[in-house]
Amino acid sequence: MAKNHGPSIKDDETYQSLRDDGASKEKAARIANAQASDDQDPSEKGGKAPPYEDWTKDDLYDRAQEIGIDGRSDMTKDELIEALRNH
Incomplete structure (x- = not known):
């Protein structure tokens, strides 16, 4: 079982995996919380901004x-x- 990172992190397992892979705390939290939300789909391609x-x-x-x-x-x-x- 993943460590509980507090109420601001919605998916502790994803957060810890991203941190283990070298992601910053901020980036890991953004991704973990987006994946835990039914309103967001972080695996879908984003907006249409140019590179x-x-x-x-x-x-x-x-x-x-x-x-x-x-x-x-x-x-x-x-x-x-x-x-x-x-x-």
């Missing part, structure tokens, strides 16, 4: 700022893309 490679550096910077990526002002476009994908 990050098609975004301008300014747009990538703005998105990184929205989600709080540290060090974004010194990053190149490729580094911003990597940081956004790994967040």
Whole structure:
């Protein structure tokens, strides 16, 4: 049986598996809670946004700022893309 990670984690087993695979606490919680919800289907393909490679550096910077990526002002476009994908 998976450890109980508290009331904010809806699927403890998925959360622990993601953490064991190296996912951040935040990312593991998002995925585990989405899978536990009947209203969400995280395995379905997402929206129709263009790939990050098609975004301008300014747009990538703005998105990184929205989600709080540290060090974004010194990053190149490729580094911003990597940081956004790994967040």
